Amino acid sequence: MSAPTVSAPETAATPEAAGPDVIREGAFGNARALVCRECGSEVALGPQYACMECFGPLEVAYDFPTDLTREQIESGPANIWRYKALLPVPTDIETSPNTEPGFTRLLKADNLAAELGLSNLWVKDDSTNPTNSFKDRVVACALSAAREFHSKVFACPSTGNLANAVAAAGARAGMKTVVFIPSNLEHPKQVNSAVYTESLVAVDGNYDDVNRLASEIAGEEDGWAFVNVNVRPFYAEGSKTLGYEIAEQLGWRLPDQVVIPVASGSQLTKVDKAFQELIALGLVEDKPYKVFGAQATGCSPVSVAYKSGTDVVRPVKPDTIAKSLAIGNPADAPYVLDVCRRTGGAVEDVTDDEIRAGILLLARNEGIFTETAGGTTTAVLKKLVETGQLDTSLDTVIINTGMGLKTLDAISGQVGPAATIDPSYAAFAATGIA
Amino acid sequence: MSAPTVSAPETAATPEAAGPDVIREGAFGNARALVCRECGSEVALGPQYACMECFGPLEVAYDFPTDLTREQIESGPANIWRYKALLPVPTDIETSPNTEPGFTRLLKADNLAAELGLSNLWVKDDSTNPTNSFKDRVVACALSAAREFHSKVFACPSTGNLANAVAAAGARAGMKTVVFIPSNLEHPKQVNSAVYTESLVAVDGNYDDVNRLASEIAGEEDGWAFVNVNVRPFYAEGSKTLGYEIAEQLGWRLPDQVVIPVASGSQLTKVDKAFQELIALGLVEDKPYKVFGAQATGCSPVSVAYKSGTDVVRPVKPDTIAKSLAIGNPADAPYVLDVCRRTGGAVEDVTDDEIRAGILLLARNEGIFTETAGGTTTAVLKKLVETGQLDTSLDTVIINTGMGLKTLDAISGQVGPAATIDPSYAAFAATGIA
Incomplete structure (x- = not known):
């Protein structure tokens, strides 16, 4: 071309x-x-x-433009085009047929926070996008x-x-x-x-x-x-909107800590880019924030490099249930390492069993059914808390990038009916569920 | 209790x-x-x-309240609680943990409109709700x-x-x-x-x-x-929010025609109730609108009653792929007949084959993957046009109530790869797809 x-x-x-x-x-x-x-x-x-x-x-x-205001953004549509001034798109973008994605829920996750011992936790839930992923x-x-x-x-x-x-x-x-x-x-x-x-x-x-x-x-x-x-x-610029939305939905402020899944690594670097742009434009106050990357142990080249303290990322052959994160040679790996190290974050990885448990942890506590990538992010959040890498007193956001119906097999062996009964009250009463 | x-x-x-x-x-x-x-x-x-x-x-x-304004509603959250003044909920409802549903996309469906010969068509897409249905x-x-x-x-x-x-x-x-x-x-x-x-x-x-x-x-x-x-x-009152959102997203006006799937019939009557409330409160201009109900032929007690010109709805044993519409004895059937007859609409039904075709019609034209209920509504829209029951020059809205991954079996036999090739440009060029 x-x-x-x-x-x-x-x-x-x-x-x-x-x-x-x-x-x-x-x-x-x-x-x-x-x-x-x-x-x-x-x-x-x-x-x-x-x-x-x-x-x-x-x-x-x-x-x-140096005069872009919060009010101008807030008066835009309830989708990513409210940030069109910050994207490589024309000013009439809303008039071209498109799926109108974004402005998804930022849910305060008090149950999950209590379960893990965090003061304040939010889930940015991209499973409700038009085709159910970021x-x-x-x-x-x-x-x-x-x-x-x-x-x-x-x-x-x-x-x-x-x-x-x-x-x-x-x-x-x-x-x-x-x-x-x-x-x-x-x-x-x-x-x-x-x-x-x-x-x-x-x-x-x-x-x-x-x-x-x-x-x-x-x-x-x-x-x-x-x-x-x-x-x-x-x-790739589209991923910046995740960062803009998190800041706007927190009341125009940056979180203290954010946990983001890493496949190519592009999303993580673009959320950081979004935060930097909002600071530069005066739309949020300048403050420190830490960016954490989440990988599956079966495909964790960036996590391995982070832990080794090196810039050299060795490609791997993926072997994990988190297929949407299974990029063995991530293009943006060096930039992910830069961002996580610059901000004082980290990159961590979890096993397939921890990923399955992460899916249930998010579903049972917050009513969000995530795919394996979101299970990875949730499990990494847990591990970061348990290993003391994350400060539990700080405001933390995790990103859920997709929905569970797409990777149903990952947990279909783990959950099912608590009881199978005859259609009578007596049979139900005997289960002890009431 | x-x-x-x-x-x-x-x-x-x-x-x-x-x-x-x-x-x-x-x-x-x-x-x-x-x-x-x-x-x-x-x-x-x-x-x-x-x-x-x-x-x-x-x-x-x-x-x-008689002084509720459009601006008050517009300044609310991007979910159903922007209409809390019109719902049986407390004024602090946003502070109680909930899934924050609603304010889903209203997509202008120009491709589908052109395909069916309609001037102006919109799809209210509830497949992007938290658990992917209304x-x-x-x-x-x-x-x-x-x-x-x-x-x-x-x-x-x-x-x-x-x-x-x-x-x-x-x-x-x-x-x-x-x-x-x-x-x-x-x-x-x-x-x-x-x-x-x-x-x-x-x-x-x-x-x-x-x-x-x-x-x-x-x-x-x-x-x-x-x-x-x-x-x-x-x-049941929650379904009113579909009506409020359609009116607000059209720029605070009612559509001329709306096509709604009928299971118990509650949703259709509540959308009508919402339109009536908006008129009474002066939030939209009073104007005529027609409400159409959509059923599957394999479970069409309301459509049968409508066509017979009777108020008596005979219960049926459902036999259709549209399982989420398969209520053989719909509680709100008499009220559905009232609304459709009062507004000059109709109730129509379509076969399972037409439902499958309806799913593809919506997906291929507008990029929305609906479940069998939405296939029913789309197919009924088509039939209403073909039979002259719907005025193609009027502004029309259809409601998509759920998403296709939940009823994948319905169309999994119908679609698949156009070609299976070796990983070479020559093999691809030979397909004629380029």
Whole structure:
């Protein structure tokens, strides 16, 4: 996909009217350029993800308005577009069909706090997003970029949550979607994406094979927007909205401690970026906060590096029930280590048994049914308390990134009826449940 | 459960402090009494559901403030409690742990509208509620009532969505929950409730047997709040919030036409009640609107009665994939017929094949994966257009009450990969998908 040129201000007001290869004025809001996280080189906003100078990852940089107020944000819609001034999207983003994700619940979790011995705990619950994971946030930003780049196809390689989010968002936007999955994926997970798209492609191979194929297609075909490949810089910015929402929903203040699951590591770094932006813009008071990363022991390259006190992250072959966290070679691992060390946090990992127990801990105490990733985060919270790495007197937030119906198998052997009875009061009374 | 007495204004400010059998002042907000829908008799607010005079169903009546403004509502939280002044809940309801349901997306559905030939269509999407169905709304109101009545146990008979919502809300509120299900319920559905509660009780019998047992226990045991039995009048009011939200999200105006699924029929009558209240309070302009009911042909007692032009609803034995609509003897059927006839709407029904097609129609056009109930509503919308019963030039809203992962079996045979390929670009190019 070649980089389109940016149009002059007087050109058309919609991406369609701008014509192919012309990016309309304001297509990316207050975003200024793509900047390399390694060498700092800047390039124009376009469908690129790697620095031409040093091959480092590109990230969106902004010229933010200095007069943005809390009231302006609060008067926006109850979804991520209330923060559109801080995202690489046009000012009319609400008028383009999208899934309208975000502004999910921040629940005060007093029962779980009491169980673990914490003073104040909140759960940011992203399981109630349109396709039930935080992926709807990032995909909505990728969709906007694909639209502004006049992409013909909206696509991704995935094994689960991302496939659902891409297929749903593309359907709603009226864009052709093609979603690539490993052919041995369980049938229910295939159905959960195939319901939205006619072009689900099963690939004989593992996720790495699927991913490689996606990169190959992105190189060969014109006009394909792979959300997590060639429009990744725009996509990744969507995770910042988790940070904005946590701060706004706490009453425009930062938490003292936040625990975030780590797959590629992008989400954790973007929540930190969001907090820094809110401080810089004067929307929250500057104060210290600690960022903690959560991994499954069966795929814990970042946790291992953190504990070894090294910057070198050794790739692993994942072996855990937390499939949505099973990235053996996380792209943002070095940046995760930076954030956790800079803020005084940590990275910790838990076993599959602890993950299963974490799912039940959250469900039984707070009525939130999370997937294995959320079980990981909850279990890591518990472990951080037990090992004294987390200060129980400080205000703490954990992020639940997805919902339990998608990983039902993980706990289906653990729970069930307390009793099976005849339909009579006598039979019920005999159970002792009353 | 005997009716507690209402306390004098000077008594305690929380239900706990008020002590057993004393209802605190303001426990039910602006609610005045329970009134019989048949004979109009009024009784004091209490855990009752049938009129002592004529056995008719009791409904909550209010003394609403006349000065409630749109701005007051808009400044409330992004959940159903923004409408607390219109619900039987205390003014401090946000401070009691609850699942914080509601204020779900109202999506403009231009793709589906174009497909069906409608000018303007919206989908009110309740699949993004905390446990992924509209039941979280009604259960949140039942929970408040149970709390104010000092109930010890929060319970329900259910086969699905209601069980999830009750078990989750009870866990979060720190109340003991007991959920009764038929023992032949599929294991995944059992897990989806058992994850939240230690007291899932499987009953050897069908749903009617489970329901009868619940009524028996409600009579025998003190302090049990069965959400859909003895606190039903309070529970049912929660559905009004769907109507309030539709009007607010349309910019404080009523739609011209609304299509609502019919199980017990309660939701449809409560949306109409909400519209009437908004008109009476001057929060929306008074204008005509038509209410349409949607049933599955395999359980269509209300549709059959509507088409026969009679008030007599004959109970049926349900046989449909739309299990959450499969109530053969709907309690609110006469009131559904009243509303649909009074407003110039209709009740229509569709086959299981049409329901499956309806699920795909909504997913492929708008990126919303609905359960069989939403497939029914979408398919009925299509049929109402095709039969000329719905005016395609008018503004129309359909309600999606739940999410597709809960009824995956209904369509798992219908969708899947378009192709299965080797992990190479050549193999992909050969599919012709690009």
